[in-house]
Amino acid sequence: MKIETRAAENATVISLSGEVDLRHSPNLRKTLMELMLEKRPVAVDLSRVEYIDSSGIAGLVEAYQMARKNGTLFVLVAISDPVRRVLQLARLDRVFTIAATIEDALGG
Numbered sequence: 001m002k003i004e005t006r007a008a009e010n011a012t013v014i015s016l017s018g019e020v021d022l023r024h025s026p027n028l029r030k031t032l033m034e035l036m037l038e039k040r041p042v043a044v045d046l047s048r049v050e051y052i053d054s055s056g057i058a059g060l061v062e063a064y065q066m067a068r069k070n071g072t073l074f075v076l077v078a079i080s081d082p083v084r085r086v087l088q089l090a091r092l093d094r095v096f097t098i099a100a101t102i103e104d105a106l107g108g
Helices: 026-039 055-069 083-090 101-108
Strands: 002-008 012-018 042-052 074-076 097-099
Touching: 002 026, 012 026, 012 055, 026 042, 026 083, 042 055, 042 101, 055 074, 074 101, 083 101, 097 101
Parallel strands: 012 042, 042 074, 074 097
Antiparallel strands: 002 012
């Protein structure tokens, strides 16, 4: 898994690629938790994620919960088909805010 982080207008964009699994999810969780402490909106681009397991989903859920507690935006962007299937199976596609593009996610 590769994690790229960049600043956007008043927000942070995280782009993930590869497999988000038990081996890699601790790095994702660490990155997300550090960003949540900044209390800035976060958009997570999942367009290049080939596989995600429950540990990866758990990291996203934890960040989502922290964002809600902080009153900040946490949005998943351009989710790949494998991610979409897992979110639908867990019915989390009804919980997360999901946008087609970064611009849609951040209102740009």
